[in-house]
C-alpha cells in the first residue's frame with residue numbers, strides 16, 4: 147500500500163471523526179507511552195491503537211489534536227529531530243516533515259504541548275479524549291485546572307469532557323477494505339503458524355518448544371509478533387483459560403490446545419485449535435471435540451448482516467448444553483440446563499468478541515435500546531466455543547482434565563460471512579490426516 151493511500155485514509159478518518167464531534171469539540175488523542183522494562187531497557191514499543199488508526203504515525207511521544215467540525219484541522223505534536231539521539235535510537239520524523247508525510251495540517255515539537263493545549267482548549271466547549279489512561283487523564287486535568295484559574299482574565303475552559311473511546315470504537319468497529327486486507331494477512335500467517343506447530347508436536351516435547359514454532363512463523367513472515375501471549379496448553383492445562391506458562395512436557399494421550407496468532411501492520415488474528423499430541427483422538431476426546439465443533443458450526447450459521455450479536459453465542463450454547471446432557475456431564479432437560487446455566491461449569495466464557503487492531507477489539511455490543519446490536523457488513527469477530535472439563539469430583543473419569551476450544555475469525559458480509567482462518571484443519575478427520583502426514587514423511 148503506498149504512503150499516499152495510507153495518508154489519505156487516515157485524513158479521511160480524522161475528517162469523519164471531526165464531523166461526528168461537531169464544531170464545539172476539540173479531540174485530543176495521545177499515543178502509548180514508551181514503557182521501561184528495567185534499568186535502561188524499554189519494552190518493545192507498540193503505539194496506541196486509536197492514535198495509530200488516525201495517523202499511522204509510529205513514534206512514541208506524540209499527540210494528535212483534531213478540531214471538530216467541517217474543517218477537521220488536525221495538529222500533530224511529535225519528537226523533534228535530534229541527530230545525537232537518532233544515532234542511538236533511529237530516525238525521527240520531526241514536526242516539519244510530519245505535515246507532508248502524515249498529511250496533518252499543522253505539526254509542533256511535543257515540548258510545545260503544555261503551552262499550546264490551553265490555547266486550543268480555550269476555543270472549545272467540549273474536550274474529547276480517550277479516558278482511562280491514568281497519566282494522560284491527569285495531564286488533561288492539569289491543563290483544565292490551570293485554565294479555570296484564569297477565568298477572570300476571560301479565559302474559558304471547556305465545560306464538559308467526552309470519552310472519545312466510544313466514538314473511536316464505533317468507527318473502528320467497521321473495517322474498510324485496506325483493514326480487511328491486513329486482517330486476512332494476519333490470519334494467513336497465523337494459520338501457517340498453527341500448521342507448523344501441529345507438525346512439530348510430539349509427546350515428550352515441551353509446550354515452549356511448540357510456542358517457538360509459532361513465533362518462528364510469525365517473524366519469518368514479517369509479522370510484528372504475537373498479537374497476545376500465546377497459549378500452548380497440554381492436557382489439563384487447557385482448562386486454565388489464560389494459561390501462558392507454557393513450561394510443561396507434552397504427554398502421549400493428551401490433547402494440546404493452542405490459542406495463538408500474530409499482529410500484521412497493527413491488526414490481530416486470534417486462532418485456537420485443539421488436537422491430540424499423538425495424532426489420534428481417543429473416543430472420549432472425540433466425543434467432546436465433536437460437540438465443540440458442532441457448536442461452532444451452529445454459531446457460524448448465525449453470522450450475517452442483521453443477526454443480533456448474541457445469536458451466535460446462544461446457538462453455540464444450545465449445542466454445547468445438549469452435548470453435555472448426551473454425555474452425562476449435565477442432567478435434566480435442555481431447557482433446564484439453559485435456564486439454570488448449568489453448562490457454565492464447563493463453558494464459562496462468551497463465544498466471541500470483536501477483532502481488529504486489538505485482539506479484544508473496541509466497539510459496543512449493545513444498541514441504543516440496550517439490546518444486543520445487529521451485525522453489520524465489515525464487522526470482524528471471533529467464534530470460539532469450548533468445553534473445559536476439570537479434574538474435579540463428580541466428572542466421569544474418561545473426560546477429566548480435558549480442555550477444548552475451536553476459534554476462527556470471521557468477517558460479516560452482506561451475503562453471509564467470510565472465515566479468515568479456515569486454512570487450519572478443524573474436523574477430526576482433517577486433523578488426524580494432517581498429523582499422520584507429517585509423521586510419515
Ligand code: GLY
Nearest residue numbers: 374405416505530
Ligand atoms: N486469545 C484471546 C481470546 O481468545 O479471546
Ligand code: MN
Nearest residue numbers: 416528530553
Ligand atoms: Mn478470542
Ligand code: MN
Nearest residue numbers: 405416417553
Ligand atoms: Mn484466542
